[in-house]
Amino acid sequence: MLLSALLFSAMQVVINITGNRVPLMEQVFFRNIVSLILCFVIIRRHGLSLFGERKYQPLLFMRSSFGLLGLVSLFYAASNATQADVTILSKLSPFLITLFAFFFLKEQINKIQVPALLIAFGGAYLVANPAFHSDLFPLFMAILCAVFASVSYTLLAYFKDKVDALTVIMHFSTFCALVSLPFFIINYKPPSLTDFLLLVLMGIFGGFGQIALTYAYRLAPAAEVSIYNYSGILFSMLLGYLVLGETVSTNSLAGGALVILASLLTYRYSRQPSV
Template sequence: MKLIQKTNFTFTMKQKGILLMLLSALLFSAMQIVINLTGDLPLMEQVFFRNIVSVLLCYPILKRKGLSIFGEKHQQPLLFMRSGFGLLGLVSLFYAASRANQADITILSKLSPFLVTLFAYLFLKEKIARIQIPALIIAFGGAFLVANPAFQSNLFPLFMAFLCAIFSGITFTLLAYSKDKADVITVIMHFSSFCVAVSIPFMVMNFVVPDLKEFVFLTLIGLFGSFGQIALTYAYRMAPASEVSIYNYSGIVFSMIMGYFILGEAISHTSFLGGALVVLASLLTYRYSPQDAN
């Protein structure tokens, strides 16, 4: 009788961070597809549902673990900064996506990983490997080809999309800085509760009762967004921001594939080429960046 020898495979912290970033990108792409299907529901109503689901998911987890719901007193300045910039990024993205050409919004909002690497270098003193510079350029070029932007939208929504990239870059950098300073679920609970509290007054003034299909879509937005946020937050806890942020570009490829199969959006030759460049940049970064000890 043959004995089957089992091989134990363990992931490094960096590999876990990469996988979580890819999962986060997939979930956020799924969320954006559902947003496209929700119709003309008010922006702040979508923001509310996006975050109330997170609150309902995080609260029992924190209670079971016996952790602080909103963080300790000395953590509040950092948590409020993260929550404030996160809300600004969320609102600006929703605003831009409903008022401008989607290709333009994609290319501008996907500047955030590049900004994360820059902010991590400037403020967190994280080193940038030589390969990351050309890899970022390749990834940005791939994002440009996938988005295939026409830049024919009104200026203000495009400006809001660029602000989204800036706010997201600051938020992700704060996530990296808050490593080991607050529990991941506490950070998400703080952010989601902050977004819910701010969105309620605006939602009440312009509330639209969703039908059953719209309610299901709103719930899915909350679920995809919540689990995407959890994966994203853990990704920045597992590895340096400058090493994992580039994998956020995979969301463009995920959106391209889901857009084709779910929304019937055509995939151009430039999209295939851009997707290949994004994958190439990710492989270059993974293969030639300094390896973590973990």
């Protein structure tokens, strides 16, 4: 999960760099066509199923659909807001994952997660409302990304021991590439050599980040492993500062601290008696 958070933070930086020059759906297409090729090569080499059994297709399409919505909202937010703000708000998803995992996967939930959830939303409020360090609509899209991602990641946990991780990614990448292809063709804007290389790099970061994330949710309960995704806040702040020259507002720092505190509380008491 730590590796996934770093790779996705790096992907966000590339999205921001190319956001004003490359159409959104063209970015989405490149992000997924690269991971599609990566997964296809690995799957064929190991003799795995490309798209999974028929009985799992409805949920696989549901996972891919919510994953695409999360991807589009993340790409828009990352292109129009500071990386730290986008990451903090999108990292609300682990708390939603905890709730979804409780209701749909029957994973246990702890009493500490209720105040932790309130603390996390307090941190999100500090980032999005008082500071207005970024425009409001991109921040709203970052919150939507958290909602869509929470459904998608909950389904990743469901597929554990049912569908191979690479098959899930292959299904998702193919679905996203096919859906974005018409928009890619209609609004195609030939990228410069530099932008093309950045788009390929974005696809590599996103592809390997998705592989790391998918395996993380297969190796531990969703409510626990998602906590480590908060390291992306620190990675995004650091990369945004070093690569993009972004500064982090006091409110964003305070909000990020509250979100991290909530995650630490959840992790610390994750093995306490549950309700």
